[in-house]
Amino acid sequence: MTNVIEKKKDVIILFAGDSGDGMQLTGGLFTNTTAHYGNDISTFPDFPAEIRAPQGTVAGVSGFKLHFASIDIFTPGDEVDVLVAMNAAALKANLGQLKTGGTIIANTAGFDKKNLRLAKYTDAESPLLDKSLDQYRVIEVDISKMTKEALVDSGLGTKEVDRCKNMFVLGFLYWMYNRKLANTEQFIKDKFGKKPEIRDANLKVLKAGYYFGDTNETFTSRYEVESASLEAGEYRSIMGNQATALGVIVAAKKAGLDLFYGSYPITPASDILHELARHKNYGVKTFQAEDEIAAVCAAIGASYGGALGVTASSGPGIALKGEAIGLAIMLEIPLLVINVQRGGPSTGLPTKTEQSDLMQAIYGRNGEAPMVVMAPRSPSDCFETIIEAARISVEHMVPVMYLSDGFIANGSEPWKFPKAADIENIVPRMADAERDLDEGKYYPYRRNEALVRSWAIPGQAGLEHRVGGLEKDFESGDVSYDPANHERMVKVRQAKVDKISESIAPLGLEQGESTGKLLVLGWGSTYGASRTAVRELIAEGYSVSQAHLRHINPFPANLQDVLSGFDQILVPEINNGQLIEILKAKFDGRFEGLHKIKGMPFTSKEIKTHIADILSNNG
Amino acid sequence: MDKMTQNPTLTAKDFSSDQDVRWCPGCGDYSILKQMQATLAEVGVSREDTVFVSGIGCSSRFPYYMDTYGMHSIHGRATAIASGLKGARPDLSVWVITGDGDSMSIGGNHLIHLLRRNIDVNVLLFNNEIYGLTKGQYSPTSPEGQVTKSSPMGSLDHPFNPVALALGANATFVARSMDRDPKHMREILKIANDHVGTSLVEVYQNCNVFNDGAFGAFTDKATKADTVLMLEEGQPLIFGAEKDKGIRLNGSKAEVVSLNDVSAEDLWIHDSRDLIKATILSRMFENPLGDDALPRPFGVFYQEDRFRYEEAMQAQLDLAVEKKGEGDLDALIRGSHTWMVE
Numbered sequence: 001m002t003n004v005i006e007k008k009k010d011v012i013i014l015f016a017g018d019s020g021d022g023m024q025l026t027g028g029l030f031t032n033t034t035a036h037y038g039n040d041i042s043t044f045p046d047f048p049a050e051i052r053a054p055q056g057t058v059a060g061v062s063g064f065k066l067h068f069a070s071i072d073i074f075t076p077g078d079e080v081d082v083l084v085a086m087n088a089a090a091l092k093a094n095l096g097q098l099k100t101g102g103t104i105i106a107n108t109a110g111f112d113k114k115n116l117r118l119a120k121y122t123d124a125e126s127p128l129l130d131k132s133l134d135q136y137r138v139i140e141v142d143i144s145k146m147t148k149e150a151l152v153d154s155g156l157g158t159k160e161v162d163r164c165k166n167m168f169v170l171g172f173l174y175w176m177y178n179r180k181l182a183n184t185e186q187f188i189k190d191k192f193g194k195k196p197e198i199r200d201a202n203l204k205v206l207k208a209g210y211y212f213g214d215t216n217e218t219f220t221s222r223y224e225v226e227s228a229s230l231e232a233g234e235y236r237s238i239m240g241n242q243a244t245a246l247g248v249i250v251a252a253k254k255a256g257l258d259l260f261y262g263s264y265p266i267t268p269a270s271d272i273l274h275e276l277a278r279h280k281n282y283g284v285k286t287f288q289a290e291d292e293i294a295a296v297c298a299a300i301g302a303s304y305g306g307a308l309g310v311t312a313s314s315g316p317g318i319a320l321k322g323e324a325i326g327l328a329i330m331l332e333i334p335l336l337v338i339n340v341q342r343g344g345p346s347t348g349l350p351t352k353t354e355q356s357d358l359m360q361a362i363y364g365r366n367g368e369a370p371m372v373v374m375a376p377r378s379p380s381d382c383f384e385t386i387i388e389a390a391r392i393s394v395e396h397m398v399p400v401m402y403l404s405d406g407f408i409a410n411g412s413e414p415w416k417f418p419k420a421a422d423i424e425n426i427v428p429r430m431a432d433a434e435r436d437l438d439e440g441k442y443y444p445y446r447r448n449e450a451l452v453r454s455w456a457i458p459g460q461a462g463l464e465h466r467v468g469g470l471e472k473d474f475e476s477g478d479v480s481y482d483p484a485n486h487e488r489m490v491k492v493r494q495a496k497v498d499k500i501s502e503s504i505a506p507l508g509l510e511q512g513e514s515t516g517k518l519l520v521l522g523w524g525s526t527y528g529a530s531r532t533a534v535r536e537l538i539a540e541g542y543s544v545s546q547a548h549l550r551h552i553n554p555f556p557a558n559l560q561d562v563l564s565g566f567d568q569i570l571v572p573e574i575n576n577g578q579l580i581e582i583l584k585a586k587f588d589g590r591f592e593g594l595h596k597i598k599g600m601p602f603t604s605k606e607i608k609t610h611i612a613d614i615l616s617n618n619g
Numbered sequence: 620m621d622k623m624t625q626n627p628t629l630t631a632k633d634f635s636s637d638q639d640v641r642w643c644p645g646c647g648d649y650s651i652l653k654q655m656q657a658t659l660a661e662v663g664v665s666r667e668d669t670v671f672v673s674g675i676g677c678s679s680r681f682p683y684y685m686d687t688y689g690m691h692s693i694h695g696r697a698t699a700i701a702s703g704l705k706g707a708r709p710d711l712s713v714w715v716i717t718g719d720g721d722s723m724s725i726g727g728n729h730l731i732h733l734l735r736r737n738i739d740v741n742v743l744l745f746n747n748e749i750y751g752l753t754k755g756q757y758s759p760t761s762p763e764g765q766v767t768k769s770s771p772m773g774s775l776d777h778p779f780n781p782v783a784l785a786l787g788a789n790a791t792f793v794a795r796s797m798d799r800d801p802k803h804m805r806e807i808l809k810i811a812n813d814h815v816g817t818s819l820v821e822v823y824q825n826c827n828v829f830n831d832g833a834f835g836a837f838t839d840k841a842t843k844a845d846t847v848l849m850l851e852e853g854q855p856l857i858f859g860a861e862k863d864k865g866i867r868l869n870g871s872k873a874e875v876v877s878l879n880d881v882s883a884e885d886l887w888i889h890d891s892r893d894l895i896k897a898t899i900l901s902r903m904f905e906n907p908l909g910d911d912a913l914p915r916p917f918g919v920f921y922q923e924d925r926f927r928y929e930e931a932m933q934a935q936l937d938l939a940v941e942k943k944g945e946g947d948l949d950a951l952i953r954g955s956h957t958w959m960v961e
Contacts, residue, residue, distance in 0.1 A: 036958045227960075236957045250948055260707045280939035282946030285932055287706055289699070290732040297696045297729075298703030301672070304690055305708035327693050383952075416960075420948035458688040458711050461667040466636070466683050468691030469675075478638065479683065 005178065005222045010069030012077035013173065016094045017086030017110075018055050019048055019062040022166035026084075027064025029170055033183040035237050035414055038227025039068040042528065043412045044076035044601070047351055056110075056118030061093040070226040074378070074528030076411060078603035082176075084169055086110050086143070088119035091127060103137045105169065109144035141212070143168050150208040154201050164205040171209025178224050181206060231416060238415040240408035241268070243382035244312075244338060245275035249282050250383075251390030252308040255426035260302030261310045262287045262295040267350040268406040269312045269340040292320035296337070300324060303333045304467075306457035308390060312338035315357045316347065318401075319364070326365040327469050328399040329493065332445070332453050334428075335399035336389055340409045343599045352599025353406035355524050356575040361401040362553050362582065368490045370497040372396075373553040375403040377527035380415035382408060385550055388504075391426045396500055397452050403552075405574070407525045407601045431456035431463050445477040450503075451496035498554050507556040512538055512545025515565035517615055523549040523579055525601060526572050532604035533611060542615055552579065555586075563589040568614065570594055572607055631656040634666065636686040642677060647798030647824035651745065652684055654801050655714075658808040659687075669712045670704060672697045674726060676718040677752050678745035678824070695726025698733045701740045702928075709929045712812075713740040720750050723759040723779045731788035736928040737816040743808075744781055744821045749830035762906075767829075782920055783901040785819045786894070792818035793897070794919045798825060799838040803849070803917065810919060816927055836907045837915060846907035850900070850918030855886035858914050866913070873899055873913055889918075897921035 013030070015023040024045055035041050046063040053060030067077035079099035085091035087110025098104065106128055116124040127133055128140060147165040154161070167188075174181055185203060192199035213222075252259035261284065263273045277286045285307075289295035292313055299309030313321065318339045328335040341357045343349025357364075361373045372392055376385035386402055393400040431454035436442055444465045445453050456463040465477065473480035474488050511534050512519075520530045527548050534546040547562055549555070563569055563583075571580040572594040580593040594610050596602055634656040642648045659669065669687040673679035675694035682689030688711075692700050697715045705713045715733075722730045722744050733740070749767065750756040756769035757776065764773035785793045792814040796807040804822065811818035823834040836846045844860035856866035857878070865886040867876045873887065890896060897920045903913040940946075 032956060036956075038958070038960055230960045232960050234953075234957050234959055236954045238954075246951055249946075249951060253948055258707060260703060262703055279946060279951065280936045281943040282948075282951065283936060285706060285936065287703065287932075289702075290728055293696060294699035294702070294729050294732065297692070297699035298706065300692075301690075301700035301703030301705075302707035304700070305670075305704045305711065307707040309703065309707075323693055324696060331690070417952045420952060458670050458708065459667055461665070464666050464686055464688050466685075466689040466691065468682070468689075469693055470691060 005224050007224050007226070009071050009225070010067060010073060010077070011082065011177070011223065011225055012065065012067045012080045013082045013084065014063055014065050014080040014094055014097060015084045015169070016061055016063040016090035017084070017166075018089070019053060019060050020055065021062070021086045022163065023062050023064050023086070026166040026170050027066050029184045029187060030173060031066055031068075031237060031412065032187070033174070033179050034068045034177070034225075035235070036183055037179060038230070039070065039225055040073050040228040040230055041069075041237070041412070041414055042067045042073050042076045044407065045410050054118070056087060056089055056115050058089045058093045058119060061090050063090075063094060068225055070228050072228065072230075074531040075601070075604055078605045082173075084173070086165075086169070088115045088121060088127070092119045092121070098136060100135050101137065103139060104133065105139045105141065105172070107143040107165070108140050109142050141172070146208060146212065147205050150205050151201050154197065154204070156197060156201055160198065160201070164201050167202050167205040168209035168212070171206040172213050175210045175213030176222055178222055181210060230414065233416045235414045235416050237412050238380050238383070238417075239271075239410060239412045240376065240379040240382045240404055241271040241340065241410070242275050243380055243415070244376075244386050244402075244404060244409075245272045247383040247386035248308070248310050248336065248390065249276070249279055249284055250420065250423060251387045251426060253282070254387070254423055255308060255390065255394050255428055257394070257428065258283055258285065258307040259310065260285045260287065260299060260307040261312075262289050262298035262302070263312050264289050264292045264295045264317060266292075266314050266317045268342055268409045269314050269317075269338065271409065272312050272338065272340070292317040293324060296321040296324040296335075299335060300328050300331070300333070303328070303335050304331070304458075306455070308334060308336070308394065310336040310338065312340065314340050314342045314350075315344045315360065318357060318360060322365050325371065325399055326367060326369045329365070329369045329371060330469050331467050332397045332493075333399075333455070334393040334397060336386070336393055337399060337401045338386070339401060339403050341403060341405040349599045351406065353525065353601060354574050354597065354599065355403070355405055355526070356578065356597075357403060358523075358552065358575065358578040359581075361403055368494065370494045371553065372398050372400040372497055372500060373403065374400060374551055375524035375549070376408060377524060377548055377550065379408055379411050379413050383415075383417075387423065388550075392500055394426050394428045395452070396450065396496065397429065397455060398497060398500075403524060405525050429454050431460070433460065433462045437462055443475070443477055445472055445474065447492070447496075450499055451492060501551070501554040501557045504551050504556060506558040507547055507549065507562050509562070510546040510548055511535060513543070514545070514562070516545050517543040517567050518545070518611060519563065519566040519569045520544065520546045520572065520607070520611065521549065521563075521569050521583075522572050523552055526574065529602040529604045529607050530572060533608035536604070536608055537611055542612070544611055544615070549579075552582075560587055563587055568592060570611060570614065572602055574601065629660050629663070629666070631660045634659050634686055636684050638683045640684050641680065643828050645827040646677070647747070647826070648678055648681070648745065650798045650801055651743070651804065651822055651824065652681060654804045654808060655743075656685070658805050658812065661805070662809060662812055664712050664812075668710065669714070671714045671716055672701045672704065673716040674718075674721040675752070676721045676750075677826075678716055678718045679721060681716040695721050695724070696729060698722065698726055698729040698742065702729075702733055702736070702738050705738050705740050706929045706932060709739070709933060715740055715742040717742060717744055719744065719746045719748060719758045719760040719781070723781060723784070731784070734785055734788040734790040734817050734819065737791050737925050738928045739816055739930075741811050741814075742817065742819045744819060745824045746781060746821050747824045747826040747830055748778075748833045749826050751826045751829050755829035780901065780904050781819075781821045783898070783904070786898055786901050786921060790819050790921070791816040791925050792919070792922045793901075794818070795821045795823070795917050797823040797834060797837060797917065800917075807919065814922060816925060842908065846912075846914050848903070848914035848916045850889045850891070850916050850920065852889055852891055852919070855883045855888055857883065857886065868896075868899070871899060873903060875911070875913060891919045891922050894921060894923070
């Protein structure tokens with residue numbers, strides 16, 4: 001048998017099966033192995049809203065998309081090269097994503113009458129038998145049976161045996177993409193160290209899958225995706241929620257503050273709570289509150305007490321927190337509000353991604369309640385962005401809304417992580433009895449030139465003071481109903497937020513010239529798809545550039561200057577057009593929106609095609 | 620309380636801020652404020668280590684009048700804010716000032732969760748059985764049938780019984796007092812302050828503008844001897860102008876007996892550590908002027924020692940450090956699996 005090894009620049013694999021089939025784990029393990037090999041990687045899980053939706057149905061299909069490459073990549077990719085379908089429903093749910101000529105690895109045991117009926121194939125007709133898959137390369141393997149046979153002497157029960165079948169798939173793919181088993185073997189040994197029979201079974205099936213590829217003559221194609229030319233250094237794989245959690249821990253330490261995290265479980269933000277709860281030896285206090293309102297209020301109480309108060313949720317929970325966020329704006333104390341956005345309105349699409357809470361972040365409170373709003377662009381960027389959010393919140397005594405989303409939160413990528421010592425300290429403006437007492441009285445709302453008040457923490461004699469949600473006098477900080485004073489205070493709270501633009505980095509161009517026909521201006525998780533699209537278009541000779549916003553309120557001070565360099569500005573968003581409305585209201589330019597509201601991120605192709613259309617139509 | 624510095628030089632006046640008190644003349648809140656200032660001076664807490672957190676309502680103006688740290692927050696949420704404050708700063712003495720609308724209605728959820736967690740804050744519930752700040756609508760403690768602006772034909776809501784509610788939420792300290800009995804209130808505030816864990820003190824407070832005389836049965840000279848039952852630890856439950864009536868337990872039922880027929884030793888002896896008895900006491904809640912009505916108990920219904928949330932939270936942090944060592948930021952950022960790109 002001779003195996004032809006074909007070189008590829010990048011490959012996208014979609015692992016799909018029942019939510020109980022272990023596809024997330026399988027994808028994660030392949031990711032680790034191939035990351036160690038040196039590929040650039042981007043992943044995105046796609047799971048059902050129910051934990052265990054009915055087995056065998058399309059609603060119960062759980063997917064894990066993995067893009068790995070020998071080149072720089074920025075998204076989990078568009079069309080899939082290889083679709084692993086553990087059953088008929090997995091094929092039905094994902095076939096649309098497979099590129100023509102792509103490979104299907106089908107577990108034939110998952111295509112029996114029962115599975116076909118559950119997947120609602122007409123007359124329980126198997127797609128493996130009719131001609132409907134002719135445009136693809138189909139590899140049929142009875143994975144269930146092969147697994148059973150490999151474990152015939154294991155002494156394990158049927159259920160335990162069946163649970164090993166994802167390892168067969170993994171072993172087979174390792175063969176197909178010429179990867180070593182060592183990394184996964186180590187994982188299995190660590191994970192099942194206390195259950196030797198389970199450990200051995202998984203190891204055996206993993207190898208069985210690999211050898212199946214090696215010895216079965218029908219499979220003659222193997223692929224090689226060489227390591228990418230990533231910047232030299234030490235890397236790890238990171239998911240967005242994880243990076244956010246690590247970032248808040250680092251930020252609190254860098255500010256010399258205790259971290260207090262108040263949160264109520266909600267998809268897709270809960271993983272931040274899980275991650276933080278694991279790091280108690282860093283002094284992290286996590287408080288699982290009775291509801292969203294209590295979660296933010298507890299964080300506000302902690303901030304008042306001198307901690308870094310942080311809360312997180314998704315859209316519906318942020319709506320509930322609105323009044324309390326307004327209080328924090330009125331109190332002028334640090335508070336980080338993390339919104340891992342999902343499809344809305346109402347309960348919407350809890351496990352799907354969307355960028356539809358931007359207006360809520362900027363305007364969603366009663367009264368004139370300006371709020372700093374920032375957004376990370378990728379899983380690893382969460383780390384840096386949340387630290388900057390904390391820096392602004394603490395140093396400027398303002399609550400900050402941080403807009404992640406389900407795509408970033410659950411996606412992963414390699415991260416050349418920084419050294420803790422290289423991250424700048426955060427310096428709170430603590431009240432000081434010597435500096436701040438005026439004839440023995442402390443004035444909590446006296447401000448410095450950046451309009452920032454001082455932070456007096458309980459426990460300090462002489463600085464006793466009262467704060468609250470009622471309007472206060474500009475000078476004394478006492479409750480005031482004076483009309484002129486209210487106007488002055490509204491203006492000063494706004495000016496304080498506006499002034500933050502003076503301390504943030506100016507907006508730079510990611511790619512392209514500073515003048516041209518079209519600028520792609522995005523925010524948050526659209527970064528990767530825009531990046532890929534614009535890179536390809538520039539290579540094809542189009543006059544197109546890319547800029548990407550981390551700061552949405554306030555905007556970078558030079559935003560108008562950047563916009564003015566272009567005939568048109570395309571604003572792609574996973575919503576019905578929110579940033580574009582704000583841009584149109586505040587800036588001059590010819591703006592055009594590109595909206596996708598399907599609970600899924602943009603593919604780079606969608607953005608690329610749209611730009612090419614605009615540019616060719618406008619000459 | 621151990622970190623609290625004794626400061627014997629402070630007087631009640633030292634706890635009074637420079638703000639003019641703006642409650643309606645004759646409001647019961649004045650008395651509570653005065654007793655609080657006197658109690659804090661008496662127990663010797665320091666101003667800088669004391670924080671008053673309130674929600675919204677007439678009573679919630681309270682923090683502005685105390686020369687301590689304080690926050691006048693949003694409706695119903697003082698309990699949640701105090702939970703975070705005390706969680707982050709277990710060294711502080713934290714008081715929550717709330718009313719019947721603030722704590723029983725809009726903030727009901729946070730109150731019960733604070734009580735079950737047993738975070739060491741003192742909750743002072745000003746119960747006037749009316750919404751005062753919004754000018755006179757029935758509240759969750761207003762009696763059925765109460766005619767107010769929002770219930771011209773009488774309220775249809777069955778009222779909450781705050782003491783019973785707190786016991787139901789597994790509170791570790793529940794007491795009741797009233798604005799017209801300053802001495803009793805100071806005594807109760809002092810015990811509440813000493814309690815380690817959440818203490819809930821319900822104070823019957825007269826709103827002389829929108830609900831004047833709501834607690835008249837317990838404050839009028841003519842009736843109070845027969846309607847008020849003062850709970851004293853280890854003492855028999857005796858009441859009446861002549862101290863000639865007592866409460867005896869008949870099975871699980873409380874009954875009024877005459878001391879002419881029954882000796883004091885056979886009466887119910889108050890034991891604030893007995894949850895079952897506290898529960899029965901809490902249900903002595905009928906109209907005190909009705910026929911054969913039981914008197915309304917005042918004093919400490921119940922107290923127990925139970926682990927505090929914020930203490931256990933800190934203990935987990937300490938244990939984690941003991942097991943894994945003080946967290947190292949580089950190790951955190953690095954995680955468990957890394958690889959080198961050459």
